[in-house]
Amino acid sequence: MSQPSRSRVQPVHSPHPGLAPWLDRVVCADCLELLEQLPDESIDLIFADPPYNLQLAQTLIRPDSSVVDACDDEWDQFESFAAYDQFTRAWLSACRRVLKDSGTLWVIGSYHNIFRVGAALQDLGYWVLNDVVWVKANPMPNFRGVRFTNAHETLIWCKKSATAKGYVFNYHDMKAANGGKQMRSDWYFPLCNGGERLRDEDGAKLHPTQKPLGLIDRVIAAASRPGQVVLDPFAGVGTTAVAALRRGRHFVAVEREPGYVAAALQRLEAESDGQLPLFAYGT
Amino acid sequence: MSQPSRSRVQPVHSPHPGLAPWLDRVVCADCLELLEQLPDESIDLIFADPPYNLQLAQTLIRPDSSVVDACDDEWDQFESFAAYDQFTRAWLSACRRVLKDSGTLWVIGSYHNIFRVGAALQDLGYWVLNDVVWVKANPMPNFRGVRFTNAHETLIWCKKSATAKGYVFNYHDMKAANGGKQMRSDWYFPLCNGGERLRDEDGAKLHPTQKPLGLIDRVIAAASRPGQVVLDPFAGVGTTAVAALRRGRHFVAVEREPGYVAAALQRLEAESDGQLPLFAYGT
DNA sequence: CAACACCGTGAATCGACAA
């Protein structure tokens, strides 16, 4: 990891010392390499959407004989559960070092990986505050009729340790957003599609698993305050960064795939309408 | 484990050899002791609602009897998780031996234990088919307003191995029960209360976590056929047995606490209206 | 222009059996 190669338009008088080179940047790097560069206890909130290790065995055909466009990307391939566990513990450990004692971590996953992630974070000393289910309005059906429709994903929300104090939970905002009743652990959102889904000129999706902005917005609105720093170690096409920007939070976005980084930068520059400093590439 | 001490009213001409002493019985025993008595590959469906009280697991299983610090000590957490994992792997292994190759296992839990259970069963070779969330119609609010309302629990449905064939999924029944559309992985049920909740003369709950009958009925209806055998290694007050009985499935119910066993027997005798053989106590 | 029909698609661990 070298320093970013493009300088910002304006100097930032940051209340976040040591983060300046990466603050409000999308950095193209392996997340472990970048996390090594960040100071201890510098991050308020982490949202992580790691590879799910789907282990797809064959092509899936719909009843109308069309082929499902599966997530078969190289970055989602792991040799074994043991290899996935090692990867998981590595990034969770690195995140724990940079997380403030008052900070919290969110991870999203499916049954393929979430149990392993949950056990690993408990083993590392994180303390679970809630698990939350994203109930999908419009999931893909089970075409063969051999299982239940996979209609949800799971998020885990945890603090740094059982004894950690001072984490942010904007209880009243959540209650207000839920019609005056306490926000529950089941969240209903549609899949990311329509105009929100990023596509190339041919209409192909830019990212196989782009998350809905509304989902991440709720995470940021619930568990951070304006001016705090949100880290996304698997930033993809930058949905977390966009949500942070709109909510007035700083962000540090890390993504290994240059194509995703380019899409995220384009999205953020459109979002900020030229008012934001330029966003930087790492190496 | 001795043989049951009370004989049945009628001989059972069972298509389930080796299970006769425990078939359609509530056995008062530690589940590991009873599982040792069951033949290999004799069970079609297992529903397990294991304890997740870490303090309980610690006092029961921790090998040494050293005095531990308060439960907010990190080392203590590790010890506690390790003890719980050991307990989990033991009963999951025993269940896997008695499960038919075509059988499936369900486990229910909350964020306190479900990640550990899920990782353990994957490590043991079970293959997850679905995770299912029980979305609670009427959850207990979070009185202190420091977290989201804990409004769901998680069930994991798995088969014996990735290559196991022939598991039961009554797709059309589930579809019909869902108004003609595929049954999804999010199930909406109220908590067990009202007339369904078992209480003593003082109105106190007989069991702290009695599950709603509708939830377990859906599990049995989805994943077993009439005449098959359902095992519940943590039977509590016998909800699984009642559900199996009503659906025409045989059951083997194991529960360590005599008070719960007594409640389950009373419930089943009322349920069967004298038509069932007497239910047996183990030791 | 409104209403309707049609089509594409989404983190998916998606057969059983005989030769």
Place this chain on the structure above:
DNA sequence: GTTGTCGATTCACGGTGTT
């Protein structure tokens, strides 16, 4: 183990085109 055959199998939403 591999291959070929037979058979059973989809929901919600958004975009486009037609009536």
